[in-house]
Amino acid sequence: MDSTALKYSKEHEWISVDDRDVHTVGITNYAQAELGDVVFVALPEVGAEVVQFSQMGEIESVKAVSDLFSPVSGVVVEVNEALADHPELVNQDPLGEGWLLKVRLSDANELDALMTEDEYEEMTEGLH
């Protein structure tokens, strides 16, 4: 996935940005590196409603269990079933095979509240 075609939340999730109304969500490369080896991902069910910047699931690594926050509001239309058996995909390919879910946006304007790749990188630089 072209990382410049993504937008980022301060909770370290990315979302694909294009003309379609279904968008893919995942966690960033920075997030997977900080979490360490991911061992379990708990995602909402298909059909569930998610709310921007609210908890939508949990991700467990060998270090800790962390909350997953939805970068946008909408309805979950698909979750990455492969993560149930292969949570390591989140580490190996966070922007590709390790995607979390696809969501149908309820308000496209919410994307404006997210960061560009440059802005996100600037934020994570500040975390060191």
Place this chain on the structure above:
Amino acid sequence: MGVTAQDNKTRLLMDQSRSGRRGATIPALDVPRSDLPPDNMLRRELDLPELSEPEIIRYFIRLSSMNYSVDTNFYPLGSCTMKYNPKINDEIARLPGFARIHPFQPEETVQGALELLHHLQDLLAEITGMDAVSLAPSAGAHGEFSGMLLFRSYHKSRGDVKRQQILVPDSAHGTNPASAAMAGFEVVEVQSDAEGNTDLEDLRSKLSDSVAGIMLTMPSTLGLFDPNVEEVCNLVHEAGGLVYGDGANMNAILGKVKLGDLGFDVVHLNLHKTFSTPHGGGGPGAGPICVKEPFSRYLPKPHVEKIGEAYRLVAPEESVGAIGSFLGNFGVLVRAFVYIRTLGADGLRAVSENAVLNANYVLARLRDKYFLPYDRSCMHEVVFSANWQKRHGVKALDIGKRLLDHGFYAPTIYFPLIVEEAMMIEPTETETLETIDEFIDAMLDIAEEAEKDPDIVIGAPYTTPVIRLDEALAARQPDLRWTER
């Protein structure tokens, strides 16, 4: 057989089993024979290992010799207060009058035990500056949960049912938000400021008439004394909320600060940490809650009270009810009582003074080689970050593993969550200068290895019975049952 000594060390009982071998001879039948239960209630294939008595003895003695404990080595596991536990505590707890009583005995036959509990309630109230104490909670998180039930009852009794939120700082023990959620509250996070204190502005923005209270750890999980604590208590009280104190870090302030004086309404103590009972294996513990007067009517039952000349187990008038069977872990309560009485007020004060001194000594000797995220004097524990080592590919986990090769237990790592690559070191008051120096020297050696030969650290440990585990694989595909290979 081609079995090496190393194989023998890691072989399980199942692997050593030989059909027909046994460790005991069952005597001849000398009672009337009766039929077995019907066949469908019996299991024929039990797969129990068959071994001789010496094989079993050697197996378990070998395992026990692999135990790591504070009785064998230094144990700087931050936030856990792994201090030495004086053996007199165990001796007293083993006295038949304490060890061989039963909770169902009539109260008049256990007056001595109840008297001890009553005294312990008074001592803990004095130490925390509170008015009443319940010894019922069996561990820290159990105390937190009980405290949250008290908050709920208090607000409810005033008809103040709107208060559904509990504020929890971002540095808190994970049990705090879990306990609040379990008691039915919504958890709202409060941020720490750049110095590691409660961010007062963030706190103000989150206070409202929906807030039932805040859970604070004192000193904080960063091992720091928050100078804002009184103001935090005041702000929360002004907004109609209550203040809960997580007393996990009480080892830093015994005889120095009374949490009740600072404005806390309900606090729990971890007797197994601060008041010295063995707890490395996960218990048993004790997490009594100490409360201000308005909360005493809600305390869990049973509660020990002195009525006339007799000690009685009673239920406070609006008790939240029983939160466990009987009254906590009695043996732990006896040990804590003995510990407090043995040390006395001056001794307890010295505990905290030495615990804080030791931690600051570690801070001072390691600060040039390990990054100190909050550059100020610490309390009973110090939180470093492995960020300087991370540049060489060495993480806090690797440093912890490498310490095992030096014969030390690892510090707590990756907690608190707000510190990247956190390493939390709590030396406690019971270690000698020599032991602490040896630990510091090991940490300095590892810092040098991280710079010059990081692969050594990344591959550690090398000298333990089991070398570096694949923790991710173990969590992803847990192999929890023995199966024949």
